[in-house]
Amino acid sequence: xxxxxxxxxxxxxxxxxxxxxxxxxxxxxxxxxxxxxxxxxxxxxxxxxxxxxxxxxxxxxxxxxxxxxxxxxxxxxxxxxxxxxxxxxxxxxxxxxxxxxxxxxxxxxxxxxxxxxxxxxxxxxxxxxxxxxxxxxxxxxxxxxxxxxxxxxxxxxxxxx
Numbered sequence: 001x002x003x004x005x006x007x008x009x010x011x012x013x014x015x016x017x018x019x020x021x022x023x024x025x026x027x028x029x030x031x032x033x034x035x036x037x038x039x040x041x042x043x044x045x046x047x048x049x050x051x052x053x054x055x056x057x058x059x060x061x062x063x064x065x066x067x068x069x070x071x072x073x074x075x076x077x078x079x080x081x082x083x084x085x086x087x088x089x090x091x092x093x094x095x096x097x098x099x100x101x102x103x104x105x106x107x108x109x110x111x112x113x114x115x116x117x118x119x120x121x122x123x124x125x126x127x128x129x130x131x132x133x134x135x136x137x138x139x140x141x142x143x144x145x146x147x148x149x150x151x152x153x154x155x156x157x158x159x160x161x
Contacts, residue, residue, distance in 0.1 A: 065143065075129065075133055079129060093111075
């Protein structure tokens with residue numbers, strides 16, 4: 001512990017009033033709520049024109065759809081890469097087995113080394129696939145959580161679209 005921290009802790013321990021370090025969370029939340037209400041009265045949110053609001057909601061919905069599509073493509077790319085790596089490993093194992101049957105020790109070691117490298121790539125690709133799956137799931141959750149569908153319908157009626 002640093003000397004300043006030790007001195008501060010000693011000072012706190014020596015004080016007779018333990019409420020110095022106490023925080024009134026409920027009172028603080030009430031003060032913050034009152035402050036927010038006062039700020040809302042002083043600075044009311046600006047009215048947005050219906051066409052602008054409609055465009056913003058449509059833009060947000062479009063972006064969420066594009067995110068879902070992009071992450072689905074990324075998942076498919078990594079899944080395809082993994083499938084190719086597994087196929088290459090299987091081919092190298094066949095070649096290694098053939099080299100062992102022929103007594104070609106150098107070829108066998110060479111194929112084993114290539115298999116090890118591809119297995120490392122496969123492990124990395126699996127990590128990337130898991131990340132892409134996680135991002136894809138997040139994009140899907142964000143699209144499902146979009147709550148502007150009803151407002152878009154209202155604005156369409158209002159604007160006559």
